[in-house]
Amino acid sequence: MSAAAPEGQLSGSRSKAVYALLLGLGVLDAAGYSLIAPVLPTLADRTGAGATVMGMLVATFPLGMVAGFAVGGFAVQRSALGRVILGGLLLIAVGCLGFVFGSDLAVFAVARLVMGVGSGCLWLGVTFATLAAWPGQEYLCMSRVFAAYSAGGLLGPLLGAIQGVRGPFLAYLFLILLAGVPVLALRLPARAGAFTSDRRAMRSRGFWAASAGIAFAVLALGTLEGVLPLHFATRLSQSQIGVLYAATSVLVAVAAALAARLRPRRALLASTVFVVVGFTAAGAGTSVPVWIGALAVAGVGIGMANTGSVGVLLDAVPPRRIVTAMVLWSQIGILGYLVAPVLGGPVADSHGYAAVAVIVAVTALAVPLALGRRNPR
Template sequence: MSAQAVSVGRLSGARSGVVYALLLGLGVLDAAGYSLIAPVLPVLAERTEASATVMGMLVATFPLGMVAGFALGGAAVQRGTPARVTLAGLLLIAAGSLGFVLGTDLAVYALARLVMGLGSGCLWLGITFTTLASWPGQEYLCMSRVFAAYSVGGLLGPLLGAIQGVQGPFTAYLILALVAMVPVLMLRLPAHAGVFTTDRRAVRTRGFWAASVGIAFAVLALGTLEGVLPLHFATKLAQSQIGVLYAATSVPVAVAAALAARLRPGRALLVSTVLVTAGFAVAGASSAVPVWIGALAVAGTGIGLANTGAIGVLLEAVPAQRIVTAMVWWSQIGILGYLIAPLLGGPVADAYGYTAVAGVVAVTAAVAVWALARRGKRA
């Protein structure tokens, strides 16, 4: 722990722990919004008579909104207002959830999911920069726990999605988003992140691009898991059962994300490429529920390692004090994986079956390994 980190801890005292707990809780809530859609997807497909390709496009509206949310949130953070970004993110998430509660057709659902993605992008940057500003010198450890919290959100989301129908899951999520605004307003998160500056030179380094490909791989894997495979699992499982399966999968994701901080980031990311690709290949090829459970446990472990490993590679490549531009770009590149996964995975599944979907993941894994081998020194 650095002297600066010790100083922050002494100044914050008990409030530091409360703020950290709130940030982790917000991470759980944010991630629940990602995975909430998975158990609901077969019901939406049946209600709208849409194909896997169309459902993939619906899922893709969320990461598309996130890309815009990262840009807006990054601009706000540079003006020193991560706390406001956090609150704005919650408001947008609530508004998008309301669209699913009141909506009845595919166009309304797509717009609502886009708004939820916009809010999620803002919320992610609010959580991240508040964490980096509050615990300097402990960035990798603290962010590994943030990713673990996001993985726990992967448990909450499917449990909410297991509520029958479309309105039920999103009503529950809307209530949680509104409740979360109360401690954000009362606790008054740190309002400034003045220790951070922009440095466009950082995004030209090999280390930055290795980290970016790594997070794109991790998020593409998540997008495949949540935006494509539920339609495969629906051949044997009901909505509530898919929710339980995905909730169970989030456990190894969370554990791996937390434990990955004990490994060198590059090593964690390399191991993840093998686990994710193998897990998805087995899940797509099988029609047996017990095999799905084991395969998703393996893939989930890989996703957790990839998330933490990718942020670790980024922090190795770019000093935290100059990370604003790099963090925004890294986040945007990463979420493109969530956009690409359903857009490619849906048509591939329709044309060649769910075993072939693992091929999309494998290609990204190979690119990540190549980028890691070529990464250079810190910016």
């Protein structure tokens, strides 16, 4: 990937090093999302909590991210991007300590909330550093950033496959602290001062179509990580769930990268079919082979939806006026990660896991409706 990295405002070896760092930070940030998935059954066993309570625990992370996006959006226009990224890493590290030393659900919930705030800041730091460094190639670069975030879904479950609760978060804490070293050593683009806010962008059809797309993609991810692990735990161990999710993330990453070859609208529209089919089979299935095939299909759809939605956003909003639109788009998207476990947990408890796919299917309907009319721009 580095050989094809764009050269924009940076050049030579520094360009490649910065690009590799940003992609690596994306992998590490996304690992914090999926880290919790294999650990959920263990947490449920230790606390005696069901799918509803576990869903609420998972939801504290995206709730924190909503706040983190607001903080990060303010910071990227007023502070060095390296500081924004370091602040995000520090908050994630503090949250990890809650799982390492905590022992009850209240502590875990607060810790997960703090991790979410840090993740929101880190996402915007990585995004605007990418946009600032390689102007004119935003869609290509952001498709690779999304591929890196999807690859983080591979690292997270592998860390989560470590037995127990403390072990996975202790390993993640080590990696977070390690990541701070190159952030300090490499000179990132100073700040995103060239980017401005334009609230008029949020009145465009393209912005709301992109928002519907990212909300759908992230709701699917939240359902996958925040609800279905308890279904899979009926036949799989914590380590096996981690491996299953890691394999799925490979397909998400590949699909996210390859989707850049398609027109954003087409990629986004096609993603709804893959996701709905995959989740329907996963929820209704009761055997491991069915789950493997179902998650493979769903993973391809999630990757396509991620890339397609950011492409629709970049088509609708000029990158140099994208700050407010990017913050709100990110907040709308992560609300999907919040809604998925909050709704999916009670639905699973009351009607079974097959019914959880209905939530994903209903959300999918919003995507073609939003894409029905092209942005006038």
